[in-house]
Amino acid sequence: MATIAGSRPRTAAAPLARRRPFSLGRFANRTIFYLLVAFIFVYTLFPFYWAIISSLRPDGDILRVPTTYWPDNLYLDHYRYVFNNGEFLRALRNSTVISLSTVLLALITGAASAYAMGRMRFRGRTIILYLILSMTMFPQIAILGSLFQVIRRLGLYDTIPALIFSYTTFTLPFTVWVLSNFFKAMPGELEESALVDGSTPFQAFYKILLPLALPGLVTTGLLAFIAAWNEFLFALTFTRAGGARTVQPTIASFTGNSQYEYPWGSIMAASVVVTVPLVLMVLIFQRKILGGLTAGAVKG
Amino acid sequence: MSQQAVSAPLARSAPGRVKLSEAPQSSWAKARERLGWLMVAPSVIIVSLVALYPLAQSVRLSFTNARLASGREEEYRGLTNYRFLLENNDFIAAFWNTVQFTIGSVFFETILGMVIALIINSNFSGRGLLRTAILVPWAIPTVVSSRLWGLMLTDRGVFNDLLQYRLPQLVDWIPGIGGSLAGIFPSPGNPIAFISDPNLAMPAVIGVDVWKTTPFMALLILAGLQIIPGDIYEASTVDGASKWQQFWQMTLPMVRPALLVALIFRTLDAFRVFDVIFVLRGPALDTQTLAIFAQQTLINGDRLGRASAASVLIFLCIAVLVFVYTRMVKVEEA
Numbered sequence: 320m321a322t323i324a325g326s327r328p329r330t331a332a333a334p335l336a337r338r339r340p341f342s343l344g345r346f347a348n349r350t351i352f353y354l355l356v357a358f359i360f361v362y363t364l365f366p367f368y369w370a371i372i373s374s375l376r377p378d379g380d381i382l383r384v385p386t387t388y389w390p391d392n393l394y395l396d397h398y399r400y401v402f403n404n405g406e407f408l409r410a411l412r413n414s415t416v417i418s419l420s421t422v423l424l425a426l427i428t429g430a431a432s433a434y435a436m437g438r439m440r441f442r443g444r445t446i447i448l449y450l451i452l453s454m455t456m457f458p459q460i461a462i463l464g465s466l467f468q469v470i471r472r473l474g475l476y477d478t479i480p481a482l483i484f485s486y487t488t489f490t491l492p493f494t495v496w497v498l499s500n501f502f503k504a505m506p507g508e509l510e511e512s513a514l515v516d517g518s519t520p521f522q523a524f525y526k527i528l529l530p531l532a533l534p535g536l537v538t539t540g541l542l543a544f545i546a547a548w549n550e551f552l553f554a555l556t557f558t559r560a561g562g563a564r565t566v567q568p569t570i571a572s573f574t575g576n577s578q579y580e581y582p583w584g585s586i587m588a589a590s591v592v593v594t595v596p597l598v599l600m601v602l603i604f605q606r607k608i609l610g611g612l613t614a615g616a617v618k619g
Numbered sequence: 620m621s622q623q624a625v626s627a628p629l630a631r632s633a634p635g636r637v638k639l640s641e642a643p644q645s646s647w648a649k650a651r652e653r654l655g656w657l658m659v660a661p662s663v664i665i666v667s668l669v670a671l672y673p674l675a676q677s678v679r680l681s682f683t684n685a686r687l688a689s690g691r692e693e694e695y696r697g698l699t700n701y702r703f704l705l706e707n708n709d710f711i712a713a714f715w716n717t718v719q720f721t722i723g724s725v726f727f728e729t730i731l732g733m734v735i736a737l738i739i740n741s742n743f744s745g746r747g748l749l750r751t752a753i754l755v756p757w758a759i760p761t762v763v764s765s766r767l768w769g770l771m772l773t774d775r776g777v778f779n780d781l782l783q784y785r786l787p788q789l790v791d792w793i794p795g796i797g798g799s800l801a802g803i804f805p806s807p808g809n810p811i812a813f814i815s816d817p818n819l820a821m822p823a824v825i826g827v828d829v830w831k832t833t834p835f836m837a838l839l840i841l842a843g844l845q846i847i848p849g850d851i852y853e854a855s856t857v858d859g860a861s862k863w864q865q866f867w868q869m870t871l872p873m874v875r876p877a878l879l880v881a882l883i884f885r886t887l888d889a890f891r892v893f894d895v896i897f898v899l900r901g902p903a904l905d906t907q908t909l910a911i912f913a914q915q916t917l918i919n920g921d922r923l924g925r926a927s928a929a930s931v932l933i934f935l936c937i938a939v940l941v942f943v944y945t946r947m948v949k950v951e952e953a
Contacts, residue, residue, distance in 0.1 A: 352738075356749065359735055363752050366830065367759060369777060370767045382775035384810075385784045428665060431658040439655035447659055454670050456941055458891035460910040461934040464917045464926045465676035466669065467687065487665050495662065520651040524658075549760040551894040552910075556918060567762040571898045583770055590763040601758040605751055612835065613842035 367594070374398070374587035381583045397588035406561055407589055410569040413558075414548055414593070417479055417565060421486045421547040422540045428487070429494030430536065434524050436495065437502030438510070448499070455492045459552050462488070470557055477562040485553050490543040497611060501535035502528060538611035541604055545597060566593045674934075681928035686921050693924065700928035709904065710929065713912040716821070720896070720908060721889040723825040724832070728885065729878075731829065732836030737870075739837070740844040750841075757834040765898035768827040772813040779810040817905045824896050824906055831895065832888070836881050843877025844870070876948075883944045887937055909933045 373381050376392050401407055435441070436448050466485055475481040505528060513523035529536075548566075555568040570593065573586045601608055681700055685693035704710045735753060739746050756764070771777045787801040805811055813823040847870065855865055893910040900906045902915045913933065917926035 352743075355734075356738060356743070356745065359738065359749065360752055362830070363756050363834070366764070366767050366771065367755055369771060370763075373770060381770070382773065384775045384780050384807075386777060386780045424665075428661040432662040435655040435658040439651055441652045441655040444655070444659075447663060450671075451662060451666055454666065456887065456937065457670075457674065457934055458887075458910065458930075458937060460891055460893065460913050461677055461930045462670060462673035463914060464687075464923050464930065465673035465680060467917070468676065468680075468923070469668070469673060471687075484665065485669050488670050491662060491666065514647055520647065520654045524654075545758065549762075551760075551762055551898075552914070556914065567760055567894075570766060571762050571894075586766055587770065590766055594759050594763050597758045597760070598755055601754050602751060605754055608754070609750075609838060612838055 367598070370587050370590055370594075374584060374591050376584065378582065378584045381587075394584075397584040398592075400585050401588045401592060404585075407566070407569060407573075409561065410564055410566045411593070413479060413563055414565040414567075417482050417486070418544050418547040420479070420483045421490055422543045424483060424487060425490035425494045425543045426536055426540055429491055429539065430498055430529065430532065431524075433495045433498030434502050434528065437499035438505075438528075448495070451492050451495050453492075454488055459488065463552065463556060466553075467556060476557065477559045477564075479563050481557050482547075482550075482554060482563065482565070485557065486547050486550060489546055489550075494539045494543060497539050498532060498535050501532045505531060534607065537604070538607045541600065541608055542611050545600075548593075548597065677927045677930050677934075680924050681931045683924045685923040685927075687917070687923050688921050696924065700925045701932070703925060704928055704932065709907070710909075710912055712904065713907045713909050716906060717890060717892070717908040717910075719821060720825060720828070720892055720906075721886060723821070724828045724889050725882065725885050727825065727829045728833040728836045729882065731833045732840055732881070733878075735833065735837040736840035736844055737866075739841055750838075753834040753837055755834075756831050757838075759831065761831060761894045762898050764831045765827060765895050768823075768830070769814060769899050772823055774810040774812055778813065779805075782811065783807045783809070814899060820900060820903070820906050824899055827899065828889070828892070828895050832885060836885060839877055839881035839884070840874060843874040847873045879944070879948055883941070886940055886944070890937055890940065891933065909936075 372388075372390050374397050375390060375394055377394050377396070380392065432447075432451070436444060470476055470481045470485070475484075509527050509531070510520075510523050513527050518526065550565070551567045551571065554565040555571070558564040558568070560569065560572065566589075570586065570589050573582065573589060680693070682695055682697060683693040684696050684699075735749075739750050739753075759767075773779075782804050784807065787804045790800040791798060793800065811819070813819050851869060852865060855869060860868070891910050892908050893914065896906050896908055897911055897914075902911055902919075907915075909929065910933065913926050913929040916922050916929060920926070
């Protein structure tokens with residue numbers, strides 16, 4: 320093969336390869352490739368499939384060995400239990416309020432700062448940008464104890480605002496970073512036309528540039544929502560069960576209705592309930608989320 | 620929120636109307652500079668309150684015997700907390716557990732993430748579907764993922780079902796060697812205790828973390844792969860380079876910047892790991908990480924001073940990691 324290819328002009332090699340009829344080696348390659356693809360599909364999707372299946376089985380059937388791999392039952396008692404559980408419902412409401420408020424707070428403060436960072440020159444701009452971005456570096460645990468103290472002194476222990484404000488430690492840096500790149504990329508004529516129209520700089524911001532940044536706002540809003548919804552450490556530490564506690568620590572300490580066996584069915588039902596909205600959101604907005612996730616990598 | 624409400628009316632009352640007869644740039648520019656400050660003010664206030672002040676406090680408290688519950692005055696104790704931690708076996712063990720966890724999970728998710736990114740980047744029908752599918756583990760909350768894998772890895776869970784029943788049946792079907800291959804699997808009734816066996820617990824939590832975080836790695840690497848122009852591959856194929864050579868000599872060097880960013884994100888994240896392990900195994904000593912140690916010292920031990928010292932040490936470790944990585948990026952750019 321090599322000698323034949325070598326005796327021909329090199330450009331002929333590519334079409335030659337394409338015309339090759341059937342080769343066992345290539346067939347095996349294709350097979351291995353598709354087996355690998357199938358394996359990755361199963362690896363990524365099976366666990367969640369298993370959560371759904373398990374949530375629809377009576378507790379006695381969940382840990383049955385040998386088991387069955389298809390839904391053989393439509394047992395809804397676990398969902399009935401979960402939706403009648405006051406603590407879980409309360410946590411679900413807390414999580415919704417906290418996540419939405421976190422998004423709102425991150426977008427309002429983040430968009431304002433990002434606009435200033437991205438389009439204005441003023442002293443201290445770089446320092447503030449670095450300050451906000453450096454927050455991504457330090458771990459939540461580094462401020463856990465002292466933030467706990469601050470929260471208690473402000474009388475915010477076990478309250479919803481305590482979590483909303485502490486969640487800005489991870490939503491704000493990201494929001495500012497993505498949105499300031501958004502504003503930076505906009506043409507300068509937009510503001511000049513606003514100036515000619517006689518609007519103030521603030522009007523130029525919220526009437527002209529902010530609407531144009533809508534795609535960026537959606538992306539960062541989605542990511543902030545997911546981050547707040549999934550947060551565990553602050554929620555576990557700054558709230559009490561039955562108080563302002565969110566769904567994640569509630570599921571982590573779920574005891575269910577059975578004293579004697581681990582309540583796997585209710586745990587899985589609760590898990591499915593808090594995950595389905597996220598999965599749907601991710602599937603619907605996947606392009607926006609992909610763009611937001613990789614924004615740091617490509618630019619950085 | 621309240622800061623924003625204040626800043627808006629202030630901004631509007633700033634010298635607004637610009638007459639074209641005047642030199643508009645200067646007043647507009649001045650108004651803009653003032654507005655710039657007003658617009659960053661809310662972020663700066665919040666950041667100071669929830670991050671900078673607590674961070675400074677963590678450092679200060681780490682030199683004291685402060686407690687959360689009692690109202691007594693805290694006393695300055697110098698380096699006592701640090702000395703205690705560095706001589707404490709649980710803290711040292713937590714450090715090595717964290718290192719093990721970080722290296723293990725980042726290593727496997729990089730390799731797996733690279734494989735998945737390369738597959739999605741190659742031309743086949745269904746690549747879009749695969750890219751959507753890998754978003755599912757990413758979207759699942761860590762707590763849910765831990766509980767779910769906890770169920771799958773129990774003695775009577777689906778993994779033991781696979782190992783004791785399904786896989787032996789499957790390989791038994793292979794002619795010739797099948798029978799002896801089936802012998803390597805645990806026999807029915809002898810499950811593997813992935814979570815409770817101290818030797819298997821760390822690999823198990825790493826496995827759970829890899830499942831959850833590989834998609835992020837794969838997506839960042841994929842973004843790097845997609846900016847590599849396709850024609851360089853055609854050219855090298857014509858020159859007779861094998862796929863293997865192409866990967867090591869072209870793909871890998873070109874995807875390196877994206878890979879490095881992904882590595883930084885993931886290493887820092889893995890080093891401060893708390894939830895995935897805490898939900899699966901609680902504060903069990905053989906998988907206790909630095910973050911779990913610090914949280915337990917604070918909440919169960921009520922030692923704010925000592926927990927702060929542990930936090931400061933974690934922070935220092937992460938600062939060192941950031942320093943090393945940014946040096947690597949600089950070398951890369953030079």
